[in-house]
Amino acid sequence: MPGSSTSISKIQAGGGRITLSSHGGKAWISEFSATYPLKLLSPRLSDNAVAIVYVLTYGGGLVGGDCIELTVNVESATKLLLLSQGSTKVFKDRPQQRLASVQRSDHASRSTPGQASATLQNMNFTVSSQAALFLLPDPVTCFRSASYSQIQTFHASKDATLVILDWITSGRKSLGEDWVLSRYYSVNEVLIAGKRVAKDVMLLENNEFNSDSRLNRSLAEKLSPFACYATVILRGPLVEETIVQLTTRYGGISIMQRKAPEDLLWSLSSIGSDKENGVVVRVAGKETEMVKDWLKNTLRSLEQHIGVDVYRRAFV
Amino acid sequence: MDDETFLLLLLSDSNLPTGSFVASSGFESYIKHGFGGDQNNETIMFMRDSISAYARSALAFVSDTHRIVQHMRRDVEQGSEQKSDFDKYLQRIKEVDELYDVMTLNDVTKRASKSQGVALLTLYSKGLTPPLTTTGIKNLKETEIEVNSYMASLVAQYKSLVRAESAPGHLPICWGILTGALGLTSERSQYLHIFLHARSLLSASVRLNEIGPYNAQQTLLHISRSVIEAEVVRCKDLQTGIPLNTGVAGTESDQSDGSDHIFRGPANTWPLGEILAARHDLQHSRIFNS
Numbered sequence: 283m284p285g286s287s288t289s290i291s292k293i294q295a296g297g298g299r300i301t302l303s304s305h306g307g308k309a310w311i312s313e314f315s316a317t318y319p320l321k322l323l324s325p326r327l328s329d330n331a332v333a334i335v336y337v338l339t340y341g342g343g344l345v346g347g348d349c350i351e352l353t354v355n356v357e358s359a360t361k362l363l364l365l366s367q368g369s370t371k372v373f374k375d376r377p378q379q380r381l382a383s384v385q386r387s388d389h390a391s392r393s394t395p396g397q398a399s400a401t402l403q404n405m406n407f408t409v410s411s412q413a414a415l416f417l418l419p420d421p422v423t424c425f426r427s428a429s430y431s432q433i434q435t436f437h438a439s440k441d442a443t444l445v446i447l448d449w450i451t452s453g454r455k456s457l458g459e460d461w462v463l464s465r466y467y468s469v470n471e472v473l474i475a476g477k478r479v480a481k482d483v484m485l486l487e488n489n490e491f492n493s494d495s496r497l498n499r500s501l502a503e504k505l506s507p508f509a510c511y512a513t514v515i516l517r518g519p520l521v522e523e524t525i526v527q528l529t530t531r532y533g534g535i536s537i538m539q540r541k542a543p544e545d546l547l548w549s550l551s552s553i554g555s556d557k558e559n560g561v562v563v564r565v566a567g568k569e570t571e572m573v574k575d576w577l578k579n580t581l582r583s584l585e586q587h588i589g590v591d592v593y594r595r596a597f598v
Numbered sequence: 599m600d601d602e603t604f605l606l607l608l609l610s611d612s613n614l615p616t617g618s619f620v621a622s623s624g625f626e627s628y629i630k631h632g633f634g635g636d637q638n639n640e641t642i643m644f645m646r647d648s649i650s651a652y653a654r655s656a657l658a659f660v661s662d663t664h665r666i667v668q669h670m671r672r673d674v675e676q677g678s679e680q681k682s683d684f685d686k687y688l689q690r691i692k693e694v695d696e697l698y699d700v701m702t703l704n705d706v707t708k709r710a711s712k713s714q715g716v717a718l719l720t721l722y723s724k725g726l727t728p729p730l731t732t733t734g735i736k737n738l739k740e741t742e743i744e745v746n747s748y749m750a751s752l753v754a755q756y757k758s759l760v761r762a763e764s765a766p767g768h769l770p771i772c773w774g775i776l777t778g779a780l781g782l783t784s785e786r787s788q789y790l791h792i793f794l795h796a797r798s799l800l801s802a803s804v805r806l807n808e809i810g811p812y813n814a815q816q817t818l819l820h821i822s823r824s825v826i827e828a829e830v831v832r833c834k835d836l837q838t839g840i841p842l843n844t845g846v847a848g849t850e851s852d853q854s855d856g857s858d859h860i861f862r863g864p865a866n867t868w869p870l871g872e873i874l875a876a877r878h879d880l881q882h883s884r885i886f887n888s
């Protein structure tokens with residue numbers, strides 16, 4: 283077809299691409315494509331330096347066999363805020379349910395015992411010099427017997443800013459779901475100027491390993507009394523202030539013997555030995571709302587970089 | 599008694615200078631933060647979750663490092679070692695070590711891991727190599743002498759890398775080096791590592807007044823054992839994903855199938871334990887370092 287761009291990449295079912303470019307101080311989305319069941323939305327903004335993209339799935343959740351592959355490029359001096367609309371719900375492991383006939387990727391077609399219809403989200407992010415990526419989705423909720431894997435890889439320049447939030451809740455309280463998922467696997471790998479500085483791998487599984495029931499520890503028992511666990515990776519020029527605030531706050535905490543756990547606990551650790559590489563924050567809360575409020579308040583200084591109105595869209 | 603059994607007895611001596619005495623693996627923080635409860639089985643619950651989490655996060659690093667050292671031993675035994683391979687092997691161990699460092703995003707755990715790691719390397723150099731005077735030592739075959747000398751050189755060089763801060767020197771890796779250098783099998787090395795983790799935890803529990811000394815032994819014998827065994831079996835075939843062969847002719851490829859290792863690799867399986875371990879330093883008063 284005459285005039286078609288040969289640089290448009292071929293995408294498969296659940297595939298997507300976002301590229302945010304800048305020209306003369308204005309940011310614009312130069313690449314924006316998604317295939318069912320992935321859906322991307324980008325509202326128009328008045329502030330031309332920050333773009334927002336909502337990453338959604340048709341049906342409001344992921345079902346067995348779904349494989350989402352998203353490639354995101356945040357080019358120099360641009361800022362991208364990635365959000366979701368509501369918690370990413372992962373449904374129970376069942377034989378393939380989508381009706382679409384779009385070509386499925388190799389992963390989804392491959393049938394491994396025990397993983398035949400698990401869901402997978404694989405995302406690759408490139409964040410260039412003086413650019414910023416704010417990945418602030420709603421938490422993942424795995425329903426009973428759901429099996430979910432998520433692999434997120436971040437390639438950032440030395441002076442890029444990253445705010446990566448990855449969190450999970452215990453299930454549908456109304457149905458009494460308390461960590462009854464089958465498997466949750468999440469990887470966040472961060473490379474700065476080509477060098478790997480962090481690889482956070484979280485695996486939550488409910489499985490019986492032993493016939494001795496006394497020694498079986500269900501996920502609910504291991505994670506009790508918290509219903510929500512979050513991990514936040516922060517690094518780069520735009521979050522220096524936030525990191526200083528966090529470090530000061532953390533240093534001021536002093537724990538005396540307690541009779542029972544607090545409602546919310548958080549920890550702070552550095553990434554690597556180089557100050558430039560940022561911090562990892564982990565939060566656990568008895569209720570998701572508590573964690574959400576904590577995150578919203580803690581990251582509030584982002585308002586000065588993306589604006590109050592834009593920040594308001596996160597942690598709705 | 600065979601060599602291996604004697605080594606196991608020696609390595610499980612609680613007087614072994616490994617620096618594990620000051621580590622509670624997050625147990626002190628767990629109790630201080632109010633997770634004790636009042637049912638008198640906190641120790642068992644913590645032990646169960648801690649062993650499981652530690653095995654899943656660390657065993658692959660122990661076994662991969664051990665395998666590299668075994669390759670080196672075999673090279674020497676077969677008379678095929680070369681200086682250039684030695685450097686490549688060192689480099690591989692360093693890569694495994696660095697991966698553990700970037701996967702352990704917990705300042706307290708890393709600190710404890712590094713101090714115990716370097717203690718193990720020192721233990722080998724100062725405590726387990728043959729003494730300079732040879733009186734009383736049974737006659738060693740020439741290959742044994744060569745292997746010992748090669749291993750001593752490996753440990754010495756790796757320790758220099760750690761001192762120069764160009765390798766982290768984490769506990770699971772150093773344990774793999776130590777047990778590989780001593781000629782222990784991989785199975786024994788993994789099992790003993792988890793056993794020592796369990797024992798150290800019970801010892802911390804006694805010092806924290808959570809259980810009595812007899813109760814601790816009873817727990818170790820009758821309860822911990824099945825947990826240790828189950829977790830070692832579950833994690834013994836995990837791999838870090840770092841290719842272990844050095845491209846040297848004769849070494850088999852150890853690299854697992856690319857996508858496989860994603861799910862069959864090390865992982866953190868207990869986020870609560872992670873947070874409490876990291877918060878260790880926030881305790882107003884504490885008797886352990888971690």
